[in-house]
Amino acid sequence: MTETLNYDVVVIGGGIAGMQASLDLADMGFTVLLVEKEPSIGGKMFLLSKTFPTLDCASCISTPKMAAVSHNPLITVWTYSEVDGIFREEDGEFRVKIIKKPRFVDEAKCTGCEQCEDACPIIVSSENNFNLIGRKAAYIPFETAVPKIALIDMDHCILCGACERVCPADAIDFLQKPKTVDVRAGAIILATGFRLFPAERKKEYHFGEYKNVITAMQAERLLSPTNPYNHVLRPLDGKEPMNVAYILCVGSRDRTIGNPLCSRICCMYSIKQAELLMGALPLVDVTIYYMDIRAFGKGFEEFYQQAKEMGVRFVRGRVASIDQLDNGDLVVNYTDVENGGVFKKETHDLVVLSVGIWPNPDVAKLFKDERLELDEHGWIKQTEENIRPNATNIPGVFTAGCATGPKDIPDSIVDATSAAAECADYLRRIRNKAVGVIPVEVR
Amino acid sequence: MVKVDPEFKEELKKYGRSDFLSACFNCGVCTAVCPYAGESSNLPMKIIRYAQLGLKDKILQSTEPWLCYYCGECSASCPRGVEPGEVVMTIRRYLTSKYDWTGFSRRIYTSKIAEIISASLLAFVTAIVIWLLHGPIVTGRVQLETFAPAHIVDMGDMVIGIFLAVLLLSNLYRMYRFTVISRLGGKGIPLQRYIIELKHVIVQFLTQIRYSQCKIKRNWINHLVLMWGYTTVFILTVVFLRLYLTNEWYPITNPIRIAGYFSFIALAYGTVYAMIGRIKKDEPFRRYSHPTDWMFLWLLFLTAITGIMVHAFKYLNMPLATYVTFSIHLCIVVPLLALEVPFAKWAHLAYRPFAIYFDKLASSSI
Numbered sequence A: 001m002t003e004t005l006n007y008d009v010v011v012i013g014g015g016i017a018g019m020q021a022s023l024d025l026a027d028m029g030f031t032v033l034l035v036e037k038e039p040s041i042g043g044k045m046f047l048l049s050k051t052f053p054t055l056d057c058a059s060c061i062s063t064p065k066m067a068a069v070s071h072n073p074l075i076t077v078w079t080y081s082e083v084d085g086i087f088r089e090e091d092g093e094f095r096v097k098i099i100k101k102p103r104f105v106d107e108a109k110c111t112g113c114e115q116c117e118d119a120c121p122i123i124v125s126s127e128n129n130f131n132l133i134g135r136k137a138a139y140i141p142f143e144t145a146v147p148k149i150a151l152i153d154m155d156h157c158i159l160c161g162a163c164e165r166v167c168p169a170d171a172i173d174f175l176q177k178p179k180t181v182d183v184r185a186g187a188i189i190l191a192t193g194f195r196l197f198p199a200e201r202k203k204e205y206h207f208g209e210y211k212n213v214i215t216a217m218q219a220e221r222l223l224s225p226t227n228p229y230n231h232v233l234r235p236l237d238g239k240e241p242m243n244v245a246y247i248l249c250v251g252s253r254d255r256t257i258g259n260p261l262c263s264r265i266c267c268m269y270s271i272k273q274a275e276l277l278m279g280a281l282p283l284v285d286v287t288i289y290y291m292d293i294r295a296f297g298k299g300f301e302e303f304y305q306q307a308k309e310m311g312v313r314f315v316r317g318r319v320a321s322i323d324q325l326d327n328g329d330l331v332v333n334y335t336d337v338e339n340g341g342v343f344k345k346e347t348h349d350l351v352v353l354s355v356g357i358w359p360n361p362d363v364a365k366l367f368k369d370e371r372l373e374l375d376e377h378g379w380i381k382q383t384e385e386n387i388r389p390n391a392t393n394i395p396g397v398f399t400a401g402c403a404t405g406p407k408d409i410p411d412s413i414v415d416a417t418s419a420a421a422e423c424a425d426y427l428r429r430i431r432n433k434a435v436g437v438i439p440v441e442v443r
Numbered sequence B: 001m002v003k004v005d006p007e008f009k010e011e012l013k014k015y016g017r018s019d020f021l022s023a024c025f026n027c028g029v030c031t032a033v034c035p036y037a038g039e040s041s042n043l044p045m046k047i048i049r050y051a052q053l054g055l056k057d058k059i060l061q062s063t064e065p066w067l068c069y070y071c072g073e074c075s076a077s078c079p080r081g082v083e084p085g086e087v088v089m090t091i092r093r094y095l096t097s098k099y100d101w102t103g104f105s106r107r108i109y110t111s112k113i114a115e116i117i118s119a120s121l122l123a124f125v126t127a128i129v130i131w132l133l134h135g136p137i138v139t140g141r142v143q144l145e146t147f148a149p150a151h152i153v154d155m156g157d158m159v160i161g162i163f164l165a166v167l168l169l170s171n172l173y174r175m176y177r178f179t180v181i182s183r184l185g186g187k188g189i190p191l192q193r194y195i196i197e198l199k200h201v202i203v204q205f206l207t208q209i210r211y212s213q214c215k216i217k218r219n220w221i222n223h224l225v226l227m228w229g230y231t232t233v234f235i236l237t238v239v240f241l242r243l244y245l246t247n248e249w250y251p252i253t254n255p256i257r258i259a260g261y262f263s264f265i266a267l268a269y270g271t272v273y274a275m276i277g278r279i280k281k282d283e284p285f286r287r288y289s290h291p292t293d294w295m296f297l298w299l300l301f302l303t304a305i306t307g308i309m310v311h312a313f314k315y316l317n318m319p320l321a322t323y324v325t326f327s328i329h330l331c332i333v334v335p336l337l338a339l340e341v342p343f344a345k346w347a348h349l350a351y352r353p354f355a356i357y358f359d360k361l362a363s364s365s366i
Helices: A016-027 A058-071 A115-119 A162-166 A216-223 A266-280 A300-310 A361-366 A409-430 B008-013 B029-033 B045-053 B056-061 B073-077 B084-099 B104-110 B112-133 B150-184 B191-196 B198-207 B209-213 B217-238 B255-280 B291-315 B319-343 B345-365
Strands: A004-012 A032-035 A075-078 A081-088 A094-100 A123-125 A134-136 A179-190 A213-215 A243-250 A285-290 A313-316 A321-324 A330-336 A342-348 A350-355 A397-399
Touching: A004 A016, A004 A409, A016 A032, A016 A058, A016 A075, A016 A179, A016 A409, A032 A081, A058 A075, A081 A361, A115 A162, A179 A409, A213 A216, A216 A266, A216 A350, A243 A266, A243 A330, A243 A342, A266 A285, A266 A300, A266 A350, A313 A330, A330 A350, A330 B029, A342 B029, A397 A409, B008 B045, B008 B084, B029 B045, B029 B073, B045 B056, B045 B084, B056 B084, B056 B150, B073 B084, B084 B104, B084 B150, B084 B345, B104 B112, B104 B319, B112 B291, B112 B319, B150 B217, B150 B319, B150 B345, B191 B198, B191 B345, B198 B209, B198 B345, B209 B217, B217 B255, B255 B291, B291 B319, B291 B345, B319 B345
Parallel strands: A004 A032, A004 A179, A032 A075, A179 A397, A213 A350, A243 A285, A243 A350, A285 A313
Antiparallel strands: A081 A094, A094 A179, A123 A134, A321 A330, A330 A342
């Protein structure tokens, strides 16, 4: 069964940039369809602890945005849906083929009461907590999910029917099938964001093998208000870490794994985490192994100096490898560049890999009639980078946030607003539609 | 006072691939993965830093470049693609040219044409000498002893031996001055240290045990086999010449014959292995080949092949072919010894063990 709907814009990606662009376009009077492949909008931002350098609560900023998006009458949100193809129609508009994946839960009936989650006997790793804890096969992604609707992970479900028996709304439906919908749109905004560097690729750091080597995203979870352990503990044995190491530039500025780019964020988020760690564990020692500290933004350098004054130890030297001791402690091997350039070993009880961010080059495959240009590193190419930073090589397709390269949160939001403005201008010409309630006339 | 030479990087480029040098941002991964770092040296970062800053004098004083066996761990883990191993290799070539007081080494390292002309010229001179001095040509059966009378070959051995010894020893003395005297700053070294530390030279020369610290042991074994191959030939042709260069057929169990077989098989195997590796660029240390690397391998390879051919022709009882191949063999051996040992790649046979010795000496006084 296919139905055709019509929107001014389809925004692909419901992270902070996609949400911001949708809100701005809706505020200008355009109808927006926001497509998110995960079960909830929000992206990666609200999984974070705090933002740098202001130490604002990340989820306190993003949750109201998520609510605003879902309540805006001009924005339609399709979560757990994936774009399957983007076609150019003869009149110059786009046809977007979207697959709505089955949740096996009736979205209209589900109240988000979590009883199915309690009843489900299957426990698997939780993606949103980066495998630090488990979740059920029938689950709600997290407390503040938008929409707060349960879904069943069919890859792990054993069809025992426990959820169906307890559901008070009778919402469980094991017979749901993927639904393909064709949508007409005047313009597309790609807010496909980034993926975290897969830390297992740096074999010398043994991520995945040594349990006390964690990624910075896992550390964010341990420091966030929704900490899966309710305390900062190391994963192997639940010991409270007393001597934590941060290794910067993991997956960034590294030709051995094919990414010479700076992630722009790992210096600052590591400094932020170091400060938060000292707040959470007053006796902890934190060492940051760095190549350079790139504190380029407003307030960044002050933030760095503040961390130094708080007692964070900064060691210049890229860690070459990590060895594990019998008690789960970790020995890092590095060169102390600033003290004679000698080879040193140092023991820590928790090592955090400050992973970089990588592109989602698969976004180019969505375009069936045209070819979306990527840059040499796999990010979407900004064809007019200096004058129209949100334009791609395809007219009517714009980018917002990290889809074109690494950005921090404020920069992503600025970029999304800019994309909305660029897109509105395009739509006004294509669909001959006035912006907002004020008619625009240029003499 | 340290003198900085901003042109040094350009100068270094003539000795090999060092153009990635400026990409280094001193993160220290190379030193942290280096199997030789930690004991006394901070290879290779220290050397890279010296090269980057153009501290020529510091480089000249360093023994570290000779303590590196280029396993390539640093090149594989460098986040900037600086190829530290290759930079240190390039600096070894630079140092070889600096230890050489004649200036000839610099010529052949920086000019491919000079290298080829000198090799050809030496071969030509050897050919003329053979033409003038060879003994009666017996065509009935192979009479190598008559074609190349032992007293003449002995004389040739002596001339080349003295030539090599003078150059190599004087170059080693210069190396000693650069790496030991200049670092002492007027302080002395007790005489017994000179004698005690000499053991390092012998042990290192015979076993190359330091090379075995590299992660891949295969390269050490291959190098050791190659080294034992040419050392055996050297002993055979210099010490046992009269027994070795003979018309007589030894039984297969004769030690001279066994040693001869071993050495030529080792040379042929070692050089073919290295040449294929350099074409395939299979290991970091074979990825960038300088013209002198190829010259050395070709000369060594041809020496081995012609040596084997002489033996084969002698076995097949083909007198003329034996004499001609033998002459060609000599025309390759002479440039190989006269060019490579004092001036080029082969000089490392002396510089590597002595670098350890000098390093121990320099540190024993301070």
